[in-house]
Amino acid sequence: MVFDPQQFPGTGQWHGRAPYSFLASVFSMVSSISARTVMLNIMCNMLRVIIVHSPQDILPAIWLCSNAIAPSFEGLELGIGPQILSKALRGVSSVNQTKLRKLYERYGDWGDVAFAAKASVRTIVKPKPLTVREVFQTLHAIAGVKGKGGVDTKAGLVRRLLLSAVGEEVRFIVRTLVAHLRIGAVRTTVLIALARACVFMQSDVGQWPISGDLVRQVDDSKDVLATKLKQAENGLKECFAQCPDWNLIVPWLMECKDVSRVFERCGITVGVPLRPMLGQITRDLTDMFIKLKDRDFACEYKYDGQRAQIHMDNQGRVKLFSRHLEDMTDKYPDIVEVLPRIRSEGTTSFIMDGEIVAMNSEGEIQPFQTLSNRARKNVTLDTIVVPVCVLAFDLMYLNNESLLQLSFRERRTLLKERFVRVKHRFDFVKSMDATGITTDQDKVQAFFKASIGSGGEGIMVKLLDHPPKSLEPSARAKGLLSTYEPDKRVESWLKVKKDYVEGVGDSLDLVPIGAWYGSGRKAGWYSPILLACYNPENETLESVCKCMSGFSDKFYKEMKDYYSEENLRVLNTPRHDYVTDLQPNVWFDACQVWEIKGADITVSPVHKGAIGRIEEDRGLSLRFPRFIRVRDDKPTEEATTSELLATLYLQQQVREVAEEENEEEQEEQDD
Incomplete structure (x- = not known):
């Protein structure tokens, strides 16, 4: 609050062009700091200095701080x-x-x-x-x-x-x-720092003078300022979730000088992918019924395919984006070819969410492995050997209007009214509606088993409507809306996978961060592998387990080639964002996500997963981990979070208590 960017030393020699040495000095300072509050203050003040003395450099500075030069799409x-x-x-x-x-x-x-x-x-x-x-x-x-x-x-x-x-x-x-800035501050940190800089912007450029008397006003203005900062942070996060492109957002900010006004201009744009909404993992169907008690919801098959965000503008131009916003239009010319035929009369522009699955000529959905065998480059209609079908499940934009604030029931109705099926090429996900009461539980159980029997991973459960006003204040689901929430993982969407319901152990998406050298038959390979979960709050990777099960000899060889010094994936020292007390023989650069199953989650004195969430000085660990597959569809930022790891642990504890009570009750009945 007392920092004055107008008086920052050396800016008189900038002549309207910020020196890169200024940015590099900030990077160096931030990389040596672990305190997130201090890091945010430094980043915020750095942006304020640039806004005041070299406003044309704020956009390139934001990109360079974000470890990128353009949006991923x-x-x-x-x-x-x-x-x-x-x-x-x-x-x-x-x-x-x-x-x-x-x-x-x-x-x-x-x-x-x-x-x-x-x-x-x-x-x-x-x-x-x-x-x-x-x-x-x-x-x-x-x-x-x-x-x-x-x-x-x-x-x-x-x-x-x-x-x-x-x-x-x-x-x-x-x-x-090499796209590895190593300063511990990427997208979330930059978003917050920029939002805070915008709150101070009007004062910094002299439009309303708080600087002169600010020191005397600090105590009185702390609460007001804290509220403004939080509102700006939330507003910019929401804006970026709908329009993740600094090339659009930053010029608007510089023009409006007010985050709340920027949101008036920032919204869904056909051709610019919004960050997808994600579902919370729930431990089992019983837990799902408790969470959604007395609420209407839809159950949908969860297919083993590739999620796609599909855009078409008024001129019929098509764009397909992956779940992490990469443009994959050229990979699916067969989808591009069929999309004009799925629109009913009066439908012009749209953005929909769906799943791409491999499908044979009989209309049978094929495993994900079949889909992954499709070529990724130079694909033409006459070279396609693995046909695909789009299974749509949501509609976020229609005829130049955003649908994000509509309920899921309303969005789904528009989806089915405005689009038509094309045999084996375009359809809607298989679904059923239910209510969180006892009479519907058998129906949902049967639907879940049918999904598993057809080769699916489980089901997605989604609230159909906004909460009724008559709902009791104590009801747990009271605050759950059925809007589409970009870049959020909320309980209005629940993911129920067979791994949880069948009790074969937790399936986590973890990041390899290191390894030990193998011995005996595994000499010359890496074994075991140190795996970590992701903490989005401070953007760190916290160790969860050492895995040495589930690997084939072929995979061991491929892993040794993949993690090598030649391709820059082996490090001599751990990255600054690794949180672990273990010292593997080799450190890996965090660049993959692996699906791992285990027996259960336990409190660990060694591992740091979700440290401080269950016990202050101990983390959580996955017992008897087993490798399942590499998740090529996920960046490391979409690995299992420390918050989710803690949630799964607590759900496991509740289930174990319930099982013990059932066993005691059964023993009493037997006696």
Whole structure:
């Protein structure tokens, strides 16, 4: 509150262009801090300084802080690997290939390698200082290089950046090039910092003067400011969930200077994917009935396919996006071809949610493995060997209007009224409606078993309507709405998988972060593997278990090739965001998600999963973990969260108590 960006030292020499050294110094500061509050303050104040002294640099600064240069759905990739980095570093230093390899073995991070390689270089002529804008534009130029001679061209552009980079700039330019900034602050942190900067923005640019008397007003204004900050954070998060593109949001912010007004302009746009709504995992059907007592809900088959967000504009142009917002339109030309035929009369533009499944000529849904065998690039209608069908389950946008605030019953009605089936190509998910009362439980159980019998993973359970006003205040489901909530995992959608109901153990999506060297028959391979859950609150990975079961010899070999020093996936030291007391022989870069089953979840003095949520100084661990498969459809940020891990543990405790009571009751009856 007492920070004054107008008086920040050195800004008089900026001349309207923020130096990259300013950004690099902030990255260096933040990477050495574990206190999230301090980190947010630094990031917020950094953005305030740029807004005041170089407003044209706020957009590139936001992208660089987000460890990206464009939204994921644009598919703009830097494509920088060891070959290009080595070539560029040899060109700006006296370090040869052998020395580079030794440096990488020592540091395990290309940013640290570059910093060490250039540390001894002395230049006669001082290079012109890099600016934030120049770095960002050069990165875009690198991403745009295609075709023959691309390696040399990219290496030349990287070399040009490194020649001008000084000190910490070298480290963070290279980390940006390999998309691994390692500062502990990515999307959520940047969102909050920008929202807070916007609250101060009007004061910072002198539109309403609180700076002069602010120190005297601190005590009186704390509560008011805290409310404003929270409202701004929630507003910007909601805005970004519907329109995850800084290229659109930041210019609106700079124009309006008010997050609440930005939301008036920010909303669903055909062609820009909104972040998908996700369902909470529930332990079993009984728990589901308790949560949704006296509420009407729909049960839907949960198919083993690929989730897709389907867009079509008024001109009939189609876009398909994956659950993590990657553009996969070119992968499915057969879906693009059929979409114009699914619209009923009067339907123009739309955005729908659905599942893509492999389907044979008899209309039978095939396993996910069959779908994964489809080609991913250069797919044409005449080369398709695995036909697919879209099974739609939600509608978020119709004829230029957002449907997010409608109830699920209303959205589903519009979906079925405005779209028509196309045999084996487009259909609606199989569903049934029920009420959270005893008379419907047998019907839901039968529907669940039918889903499993048809090859599905279980069912999705979704509230049909908003809560009635007559609902008792004490009712647990009172606050659950049936709106579509982008980028949220809420209990109005519940995921009931066969793993939970059949009692074969918890299925978790965990991230490999390290391994020990195998012995005996497994000598030369990695075994066991250290796995972690994701804590989105502080963006860390907390260890959950060591897994050495479920792997085939073929997978062991593939894993050794995948996690290697050559492809930058093996580190000599743990990443700053790893939370564990264990010391594996090898640290992995967090770049995969594995599905893991186990017997049960226990409190652990060793592992740090969900630490502090159940017991203050102990975490949770998965007993007898077994590898099931690699989840190629999930980024690490969508791994099982520490909050969910704690929830599953508590549900397990409740179930165990109930089982013990049932056993005691049975023993009494037997006696």
